[in-house]
Amino acid sequence: MKQEVLSQTPQAVAPKKKIPVIIDTDPGVDDVIAILLALASPELDVRAIIITFGNTDVDAAYLNVLKIYNAVYKLFDSDFTSRAQFCNVAEGKIILARGSDVPLEGDLHSAQYFHGRDGLAGITERHPDLNVPYKIEESKYPGLTFTGRAGVDVAYDILKGEAPRSLTYLVLGPMTTLAHLCRNHADTVNERIGRVICMGGALDVPGNTGPVAEFNFFADPYAVRELLVPESGTPALPLNRFLLVPLDTTTPHELPFPYYASTIDPSFHSTKTPSVPEGKSPVVHFTSAFLEKTREVMLTFGKDAMELHDIVVVWCAIDNPPEKDEITNNVAHIPTLINGWGAVHRKFDVERIGELTRGMLVVDRREGEGAYDPGANRAKVQAELEKHNFNTSAVFESNALPAQVELEAEPSATKESDGVPVVTTTPGPAALLKLLARRVWGIESD
8 A cells, every 4th residue: 555645844843852042032012922922832942031121121021921921821721732832831941031121332212102111002001901910929930930140141051051052042122131141251152152033123124213223223232233243343243143134024024903803803903992801812812902002003104014023033043943063163154044034144334323323224235245236336337337328227227427436445345254144035924924823823824
């Protein structure tokens, strides 16, 4: 009898060895959904959640993790089989620690204008049933290990305890805690970190905190510069094991609210009809409780959807475990990405003190994979095209006037190692929506 062999895609099978993960986050609206996705992903072994300033203050953000756990525990009580869904809660003992509460330098900024004072769009007032007491009863959270140790020290101990280059460090907020880790334990980070994936920056698109800056980089541009473009020319992080996921890549990935209403919570609307827990999963009630206000805020921007910035980072970690040592020893190497992901080198600096441009990525467009064709001296090429009566609107033609431009020196060819590896392609927004629906809300969608 002939036996039929069924083919399986890489996404359908969890790896035999889970990927150890540290999540460095400032739990606001999209961070919470990102954490839920990580907790529901069998590919990941979440070792610690380190809370930093950003979307709101550290204390409020810390309580948001407890709100996540309360919702998941209620789901466990109502449906025992859901323990397999949120495997990292059921099986893990995740360390919850506080990270940095201020940037390396400069003023403290938050994104409470979007995420609310509590970081979750004001559910503290609208949904008291979801609140947690400020005095924490640790026994109610068997899946968490509470610690008074600094997040930097927690991360250092975990790094030392894992196999070299096996751990993925996810940065979903400002890079401040990671900067302190590199300051204090540079040798350990360089020797043992497997991969760092960071949500931040805007290269060729407008900012979301101002005209030119993405919020995480705006919140601590000093940390960004120290880690990615230091004055010494030697990055504090091993960039051959680093991936930046900027707004350019994350913004097209959205959770349309009509989709959420039709697929996840049929009663979902807005704060005019607040979510009630009856008749729905506790996790659905929890997410609907903060998404109802988020929807109203997004509609003021002309969009009936929430952008899934931090969620894309967790998704990238799920699909792309750290590489083998012999590959990542090559300093010019862009991390190999699979399952429809891709990256290129981009060269930039970051503005730290600009009156209007704090957090802006000043991209070097003269050369490299991210440069505008035809390179550094666009006017020279334009003049050459006109001399030969070659008129075209193609992408290789410069828009600059044919003026004489002198450079102090001809630009040297960009070395492959120059710049920061930046994720440019993903499997697509539709694939992410399906993954979220299945793992976070337990719903198979078309």
